[in-house]
Amino acid sequence: MTSTTAPSGTTPDHAPLSNDRPLPPESVEHFDRFGWVLAPALFSPSEVTQISEWIDELAARPEQSGRHWVYHQPSLTDPSRSLIQRIENFCPFHPGLDGIARHSRLTRASAQLLGEEVALFKEKINFKEPGGAGFDLHQDQQAGWSRYAPLFVTAMICIDPATIENGCLEVARGLDRPDRLIADEWRPVNDQESSAFTMQPVPTEPGDALFFDSYFPHASKANRSPSRRRILFMTYNALSFGDQRGAYHTDKYKSFPPDIDRAPGDEYRFRV
Ligand SMILES: O=C(O)CCC(=O)C(=O)O
Numbered sequence: 001m002t003s004t005t006a007p008s009g010t011t012p013d014h015a016p017l018s019n020d021r022p023l024p025p026e027s028v029e030h031f032d033r034f035g036w037v038l039a040p041a042l043f044s045p046s047e048v049t050q051i052s053e054w055i056d057e058l059a060a061r062p063e064q065s066g067r068h069w070v071y072h073q074p075s076l077t078d079p080s081r082s083l084i085q086r087i088e089n090f091c092p093f094h095p096g097l098d099g100i101a102r103h104s105r106l107t108r109a110s111a112q113l114l115g116e117e118v119a120l121f122k123e124k125i126n127f128k129e130p131g132g133a134g135f136d137l138h139q140d141q142q143a144g145w146s147r148y149a150p151l152f153v154t155a156m157i158c159i160d161p162a163t164i165e166n167g168c169l170e171v172a173r174g175l176d177r178p179d180r181l182i183a184d185e186w187r188p189v190n191d192q193e194s195s196a197f198t199m200q201p202v203p204t205e206p207g208d209a210l211f212f213d214s215y216f217p218h219a220s221k222a223n224r225s226p227s228r229r230r231i232l233f234m235t236y237n238a239l240s241f242g243d244q245r246g247a248y249h250t251d252k253y254k255s256f257p258p259d260i261d262r263a264p265g266d267e268y269r270f271r272v
């Protein structure tokens with residue numbers, strides 16, 4: 001398979017509920033009530049194989065200024081090793097992944113959840129290689145997103161089995177859908193702010209999707225297992241708030257550029 005084949009989003013071996021409405025009504029109700037919903041096997045095994053190949057091909061490309069954004073991190077188990085932590089801003093440079101992000105059942109499912117057509121806000125692959133760090137408890141909206149839109153939906157697509165051992169996503173339980181920040185912007189949610197709910201790991205299989213809104217508290221642990229845990233995160237806003245992708249990436253480039261564009265000695269801190 002080649003990266004020039006744009007997926008239709010409706011390959012024959014997959015039977016979504018319908019092309020326009022991939023999520024059943026009870027999933028939309030679950031999302032409305034709790035702020036998240038799991039969509040098991042939204043992508044077929046052959047689609048996941050294709051996406052996995054595309055991700056590996058992207059990760060093997062040379063890092064160049066002006067192309068997709070690659071961020072590294074030292075391994076927690078062997079700090080002399082540098083791992084790819086994540087790749088962002090790849091849609092303009094990869095037609096296959098762009099098709100998944102912008103012309104697939106993800107956009108249609110997100111439109112169901114937001115109640116109108118959506119625009120892609122940002123796209124990211126978190127690699128979480130063995131030795132990759134976890135993510136402190138946060139709401140995505142805390143990362144300054146309110147300047148672009150009041151609400152987003154993120155579609156998480158599991159590419160490798162995500163397990164308790166390799167740091168699968170953890171979701172807040174015992175909480176109705178929050179519609180506001182429960183903590184200040186730019187810092188993790190603390191114990192006091194999270195005392196009303198508990199965190200529960202949600203192991204997922206390749207092809208599973210999990211949709212959550214930008215006020216939904218989530219976290220994940222470090223990967224201290226031998227298996228990698230690649231997950232795609234595609235984030236959308238309602239089209240009535242406009243196409244904010246360009247503005248977001250212009251701003252983010254100034255405060256948190258990809259590693260290739262960092263001046264030696266400059267310090268950049270990942271906050272949430
Ligand atoms: O990859 C994960 O486990 C969670 C990532 C996340 O929440 C984020 O990047 O905002």
Ligand SMILES: [Fe+2]
Binds near residue numbers: 139
């Ligand atoms: Fe997040």
